Amino acid sequence: xxxxxxxxxxxxxxxxxxxxxxxxxxxxxxxxxxxxxxxxxxxxxxxxxxxxxxxxxxxxxxxxxxxxxxxxxxxxxxxxxxxxxxxxxxxxxxxxxxxxxxxxxxxxxxxxxxxxxxxxxxxxxxxxxxxxxxxxxxxxxxxxxxxxxxxxxxxxxxxxxxxxxxxxxxxxxxxx
Numbered sequence: 779x780x781x782x783x784x785x786x787x788x789x790x791x792x793x794x795x796x797x798x799x800x801x802x803x804x805x806x807x808x809x810x811x812x813x814x815x816x817x818x819x820x821x822x823x824x825x826x827x828x829x830x831x832x833x834x835x836x837x838x839x840x841x842x843x844x845x846x847x848x849x850x851x852x853x854x855x856x857x858x859x860x861x862x863x864x865x866x867x868x869x870x871x872x873x874x875x876x877x878x879x880x881x882x883x884x885x886x887x888x889x890x891x892x893x894x895x896x897x898x899x900x901x902x903x904x905x906x907x908x909x910x911x912x913x914x915x916x917x918x919x920x921x922x923x924x925x926x927x928x929x930x931x932x933x934x935x936x937x938x939x940x941x942x943x944x945x946x947x948x949x950x951x952x953x954x
Contacts, residue, residue: 790896795847795859800839803847803859804829806883807838813886821945822918822925845880848900850893858884858893862901868942869916869949877905879915898932902954912951916940919948926950 795803807828815825828834841847845863849856861881865872872878879901884894898913905913917925919939926936926948934950941947 788896789852790850790857790893791852792896792900793849793851795842795849797839797843799847799849799856799859800842802849802856803842803861803881803883804835804838806856806859806885807834809885810883819921821920841880846904848897850884850896850900852889852893855889856885857890858882858897860894860897860901862904865914866916869940869947870938872914874912875910876912876914877901877908877910879913882915894928895932898952902933902952906954910954912953914949914951916947916949919946923948 807823811823811825811827814820814822828838841861841863845861848860848862850858859881860879862877863880865876865878866880879898882894882897884890901913905911913934915929915934917929919926929950930936932952934952936948936950938949939947940949
């Protein structure tokens with residue numbers, strides 16, 4: 779829920795983001811990569827901080843400048859970001875107008891619980907407000923499908939599995 783004032787039921791303030799958020803987004807990626815690596819789950823994003831890769835830093839900066847960025851804040855700290863835009867070139871082109879979730883990354887602490895779901899609901903409202911009937915996303919399908927299960931719990935349905943080199947992916951759709 780986009781809220782001007784947080785409430786116990788909706789503790790996040792959702793705001794538009796942009797180029798000035800690139801460093802905060804990189805920091806969240808670094809935090810999440812470390813969390814995943816500590817559990818031995820390096821298949822999704824590897825084990826190296828995004829901020830140490832010139833390619834990843836440029837990718838994040840470009841997305842923040844060229845795509846639609848939304849942030850979920852709690853107590854003045856960004857807990858999650860979503861980046862919305864065109865589909866990635868490694869998945870099939872859309873067969874109907876859509877809003878594509880390019881990136882969703884959330885902090886790993888308890889203050890972030892629900893931030894990703896809040897941003898996905900916000901994206902669904904944005905899509906509906908633009909007359910679009912769906913959100914589409916592709917996600918890592920390794921780690922026993924944990925991430926795919928998360929998206930299913932958020933109302934997405936799997937459509938097509940795919941593989942990029944040795945990276946297993948799943949395309950999912952959420953009707954709005």
